[in-house]
Amino acid sequence: MKETLLSNCERDFLLQAIAEKKRLDGRQTYDYRKMKITFGTDYGCCFVDLGKTRVMAQVSCELVAPKESRPNEGIMFFNIELSPMASPTFEQGRQSELSVKLNRQLERCLRNSKCIDTESLCVVSGEKVWKIRVDVHVLNHDGNLMDVASIAAITALCHFRRPDVSIQGDEVTVVSPKEKWDERYPSSDHVFFLSFCRTYLLVDPCEREERVMDGLLMIAMNKHREICSIQSSGGIMLLKEQVMRCSKIASVKVSEITELLIKALENDKKARKEGGRCGFAESMPQERITALKFEETSVEMTDVAERASDVVQGAEAPPLMVPSPVVPVPGVGQVGLGLQNTWGLEEEDDDEEEEAEECANRGEEGEEKVTKMEVERHKKDASREGQFT
Amino acid sequence: MSSALRDRTGEVLLPGDEFSFDTDDTISLTGPVKPEKVVCGPGLRRSGDRLLVCKSGVLRHKPPNMFWMDSQQRRYVPAKGETIIGIVTVKSGDVFKVDFGGSEQASLSYLAFEGATKRNRPNVQVGDLVFSQFLLANQDMEPELVCVDSSGRANGMGVFGGGGLLFTVSLGLVRRLLTPHSEILSDLKQLFPCELVMGMNGRLWVKSCSLQQTLVISNLLQSCDTMTAQQRRELFRRVAQGAL
Secondary structure, three states: OOOOOOOOHHHHHHHHHHHOOOOOOOOOOOOOEEEEEEEEOOOOOEEEEEEEEEEEEEEEEEEEOOOOOOOOOOOOEEEEEEEEOOOOOOOOOOOOHHHHHHHHHHHHHHHHHHOOOHHHHHEEEEOOOEEEEHHHHEEEEOOOOOHHHHHHHHHHHHOOOEEEEEEEEEEEEEOOOOOOOOOOOOOOOEEEEEEEEEEEEEOOOOOHHHHHHEEEEOOOOOOOOEEEEEEOOOOOOHHHHHHHHHHHHHHHHHHHHHHHHHHHHHHHHHHHOOOOOOOHHHHHOOOOOOOOOOOOOOOOHHHHHHHHHHHHHHOOOOOOOOOOOOOEEEOOOOOOOOOOOOOOOOHHHHHHHHHHOOOOOOOOOOOOOOOOOOOOOOHHHHHHHHOOO | HHHHHHOOOOOOOOOOEEEOOOOOOOOOOOOOOOOOOEEOOOOOEEEEEEEEEOEEEEEEEEEEOOOEEEOOOOOOOOOOOEEEEEEEEEEEOOOOEEOOOOOEEEEEEEEOOOOOOOOOOOOOOOOOOOEEEEEOOOOOOOOOOOOOOOOOOOOOOEEEEOOOOEEEEEEEHHHHHOOOOOOOHHHHHHHOEEEEEOOOOOOOEEEEOHHHHHHHHHHHHHHHHHHHHHHHHHHHHHHHHHHH
């Protein structure tokens, strides 16, 4: 299905919001959405959620003959599947431009960065090596697929347990995967999506923001703050300082995400050791609505408050004088109840005030009575005006 | 049968539940007998002498004799007479193609605007939002839209929208907003002044005094889809306190 056209109204609104540094769901410009990592019952299966974008990665392995040119190294194979489940614009079976781009980027980032030591995948040199296959399935597309796919691939690789192999002469026996931890803990790589709209930089765009963006900068960095790959697409011209700034942002995010990843792996390991049930089914909340649900987002309310205070400030300043206490009975005083008018000037000023109110002219002067009532009246005026728009 | 239906009003029913004439429905032999008429709305279907439920949801009743299933979905199926928000995708000759979120695009003739003649064409660009109603909405034919009512007046329909935000919600929420004395709308009115256009295809367009308020309102409406009335009032109250 072809993508539905983005209306002019939405495009203008999004660009204007970005210019004012506001995002649709209340995030700051450099904020990530809420990330959640869960594991399946098998080793090597993991689900990663980033806001509404959802991706599943599965790692599997088999013994094969190695490549002719590299008899000592194992083989790694990556595959990203974009199915129509993720978005109506993805077609089954057809290699779209996006899927080619994602596949290339994932391969380049994970293979060339040598996050897995392929030499240790060798079993019998020249004859049998491990072929590790990482399949990434996109379950829901709400922007920033590259990031989530790379995090899912890395997490699945960390979670995976390779079966033990014992060699006796010419025989190679494979024992089922045990507790042996995969020694080469892949130094976590993360790809970061930084999108540019005109001259504004956004991190982690959601789907609508992606459609409005001009260009894209992807930085793959590991936790030792080494850049593994940078790719810029969309034809935007970037200055050196901008690229430096982006890499600094990326390094901050890498440490956060690596922490989250390690914590998730620890939790899962603990759960398995205790013999508790683990897996995808356990991570789903019971008896809760899971569709059409909105996560609690903190939407900034500060500007809205400013308008109200602007209204109040636009009014005349209240008098600094404190109304003098009324003493009905010796020993008892009454201050500022609002019932007693302590000003000497009476009726004619009252009428003036009524007129001023009816014209909804806050700027006109009127005699002020008590501070509180003044503020209330202005609020009432503002809300009345609001109702007429 | 209408008594059986009335008994189960407000219950959750699933597709496959049926209503049939009970054998011990008594008909008086002496007095005049009026044939009882039951009007079936969406989600109920007659097959033979049985009434079948074909959508899961809550059974609703409007006196004197109208029954329908109130169900929740996000996918819009066009129906004649409903007003929707569409996006103009193609402008070709005399006809605009409008995308409204359905399985195919609807056609909108350039003459179907108020005051449009062959010489005086309406000012519609690709990517504009139009508020229009369905003239023809069959499952076998391409849907047709018009921006005038039967007497030739616009009645609020036509091209709109500069400066607002368009977003999608479920169809049930839009129907709730469109009821005559909608609670959600009255709660919203007390928060911020805003302009709201509701399309029955699940699209809402909102515009308020400032960008921030527009974002707040759109987030509020999207999140009160699955909230009970109590939770929603609580949320609105928190927002109101935060604002003022």
